[in-house]
Amino acid sequence: MIQLYNVSKVYDNGVKAISDLTLHIKKGEFVFLVGPSGAGKSTLIKLLFREELPTRGQVMFNSKNVARMKAREIPHMRRKIGMIFQDFRLLPQKTAAENVAFALQITGASNKEIRRLVPQVLEQVGLKDKGKLLPSQLSGGEQQRVCIARAIVNNPLVIIADEPTGNLDPDTSWEIMKLLQDINRRGTTILMATHASDIVDAMKKRVVELSRGCLVRDEESGVYRSEL
Numbered sequence: 058m059i060q061l062y063n064v065s066k067v068y069d070n071g072v073k074a075i076s077d078l079t080l081h082i083k084k085g086e087f088v089f090l091v092g093p094s095g096a097g098k099s100t101l102i103k104l105l106f107r108e109e110l111p112t113r114g115q116v117m118f119n120s121k122n123v124a125r126m127k128a129r130e131i132p133h134m135r136r137k138i139g140m141i142f143q144d145f146r147l148l149p150q151k152t153a154a155e156n157v158a159f160a161l162q163i164t165g166a167s168n169k170e171i172r173r174l175v176p177q178v179l180e181q182v183g184l185k186d187k188g189k190l191l192p193s194q195l196s197g198g199e200q201q202r203v204c205i206a207r208a209i210v211n212n213p214l215v216i217i218a219d220e221p222t223g224n225l226d227p228d229t230s231w232e233i234m235k236l237l238q239d240i241n242r243r244g245t246t247i248l249m250a251t252h253a254s255d256i257v258d259a260m261k262k263r264v265v266e267l268s269r270g271c272l273v274r275d276e277e278s279g280v281y282r283s284e285l
């Protein structure tokens with residue numbers, strides 16, 4: 058589903074953020090992306106979402122070359138990717154339900170579909186009774202659940218999460234991880250960049266480690282820190 062072939066990314070200021078990276082992620086996998094600050098994790102995510110273009114190599118998503126996509130194909134590709142961020146990025150003036158509805162509106166869903174799907178996903182993430190509240194009236198964990206609802210409502214092929222538990226306490230982080238695992242069990246691929254070593258160690262998923270832009274480890278049932 059995601060294939061990178063010999064991908065390098067050099068920013069305009071000369072910083073080499075990704076170096077000759079080859080990586081394949083299959084449908085249904087759960088992959089942790091780890092590595093120290095500045096290793097290139099966010100850059101890799103931006104390449105997948107086509108926020109940045111590779112300097113060299115190919116980024117393939119769902120059998121399409123992301124860099125070669127026409128402008129009109131990009132929104133269609135992005136709809137197949139649900140993004141979740143550390144800082145939530147919810148629209149502050151909209152309620153939880155409206156934030157989720159907005160993700161549907163921009164994909165052209167009908168009002169009928171929106172009325173059906175929004176309560177359904179809010180229930181799935183455990184926020185059945187909180188749809189009318191604004192982000193400022195929700196806890197951090199609840200806000201992240203709204204983000205997850207927004208990410209899954211368009212039924213994406215993959216969820217890409219950039220440090221989704223970075224602003225949450227340990228118990229809340231685990232609730233969010235259970236939810237992501239649940240979504241993964243239903244078939245959605247998950248790629249999650251994280252510094253949460255306890256979560257990576259406990260979940261025993263595939264671990265891909267970057268260091269200075271290079272892939273230095275790719276293990277099934279891996280842990281946060283390599284034993285080398």
Ligand SMILES: Nc1ncnc2c1ncn2[C@@H]1O[C@H](COP(=O)(O)OP(=O)(O)OP(=O)(O)O)[C@@H](O)[C@H]1O
Pocket residue numbers: 068069070072073074092093094095096097098099100101
């Ligand atoms: N827009 C940019 N322009 C120039 N250099 C950048 C840009 N974005 C990132 N970099 C540089 O690229 C390198 C990789 O950064 P990146 O944000 O991908 O790392 P990261 O692994 O996500 O780090 P963190 O764990 O701190 O989020 C760093 O040296 C960073 O300073």
